[in-house]
Amino acid sequence: MHIPLSWYLILAAALFCIGLFGVMSRKNAIAILLGIELMLNAVNINLVAFWRYLDPTKMAGQAFAVIVFAVAAAEVAVGLALIISVYRRRNTIIADEIDLMKW
Amino acid sequence: MHPDQIIFFLCAALILISALFVVISRNLIHAALWLVAALFGVAVLFALLNANFLAVVQVVVYIGAIAILFLFAVMLTRKDIRDRGPQMRRSWWIPALLGLLILAGLVYLIFAQPGIDRTAAAIPAGVDPLRALGKALVSPGGYVLPFEVSSILLLAALVGAVYVAITKKS
Numbered sequence: 001m002h003i004p005l006s007w008y009l010i011l012a013a014a015l016f017c018i019g020l021f022g023v024m025s026r027k028n029a030i031a032i033l034l035g036i037e038l039m040l041n042a043v044n045i046n047l048v049a050f051w052r053y054l055d056p057t058k059m060a061g062q063a064f065a066v067i068v069f070a071v072a073a074a075e076v077a078v079g080l081a082l083i084i085s086v087y088r089r090r091n092t093i094i095a096d097e098i099d100l101m102k103w
Numbered sequence: 104m105h106p107d108q109i110i111f112f113l114c115a116a117l118i119l120i121s122a123l124f125v126v127i128s129r130n131l132i133h134a135a136l137w138l139v140a141a142l143f144g145v146a147v148l149f150a151l152l153n154a155n156f157l158a159v160v161q162v163v164v165y166i167g168a169i170a171i172l173f174l175f176a177v178m179l180t181r182k183d184i185r186d187r188g189p190q191m192r193r194s195w196w197i198p199a200l201l202g203l204l205i206l207a208g209l210v211y212l213i214f215a216q217p218g219i220d221r222t223a224a225a226i227p228a229g230v231d232p233l234r235a236l237g238k239a240l241v242s243p244g245g246y247v248l249p250f251e252v253s254s255i256l257l258l259a260a261l262v263g264a265v266y267v268a269i270t271k272k273s
Contacts, residue, residue, distance in 0.1 A: 003107055003111050005221055010210055011115045011148075020205065021198045021199055022125060024201070027191065030173065044145070052152045056226045059235050062232070063240060063250070069160055074261070075260075076173070077264040078267070083176060
């Protein structure tokens with residue numbers, strides 16, 4: 001109750017930017033997914049902070065955070081399955097080398 | 104300083120340092136373990152924000168399932184995690200510059216909003232956030248439709264993941 005809202009927002013912004021840097025700079029496809037997880041967590045911090053600071057009696061923020069959890073789990077499951085499948089066929093998970101659909 | 108603020112700063116330092124190591128560490132196993140540390144810091148922040156259910160779900164779902172899934176995926180694609188060659192793109196400074204620019208823009212926008220330095224009011228007496236969340240997720244006037252749609256999405260994604268990753272015997 002003694003923490004200004006802006007601290008949470010700045011922390012979430014910094015976490016989002018670190019995740020974005022990871023997504024754009026890493027070569028390994030699994031490392032790219034790790035960066036996406038960081039970005040999703042930054043979004044969740046924002047949602048919960050706004051729920052707590054604006055109106056704790058309306059549950060929209062927390063309900064949306066729960067949905068983000070479910071979507072994150074779905075995204076990781078499909079993403080890792082795709083990466084493992086690509087690794088079996090092409091024997092690589094470097095994102096630059098998976099260029100079959102590049103024109 | 105108030106104890107809450109000290110906890111916040113410790114958590115923020117844990118989250119940001121772990122997140123940095125997630126994106127820069129060469130060994131992917133280490134990166135996944137740093138991700139566990141960052142997720143745990145976020146769980147503590149949820150508890151600090153009175154979102155107890157989300158704090159527990161963060162530990163159980165994110166750390167217990169997603170991070171472990173990452174570790175398995177890293178081990179199954181073992182060949183590429185050896186420390187040969189650079190793990191970053193050659194032009195890694197462009198994303199770094201872009202990230203810093205976006206961060207500066209976001210911080211500027213955050214401080215341009217009115218009332219951004221407000222502190223949280225106490226939760227009104229008689230309101231139990233956990234009970235309210237449970238009711239909101241299953242009541243027709245609340246969020247039952249998005250909740251059920253997301254559960255169907257999760258089911259479809261898991262079935263699809265099994266189908267994509269399975270080895271077909273020809």
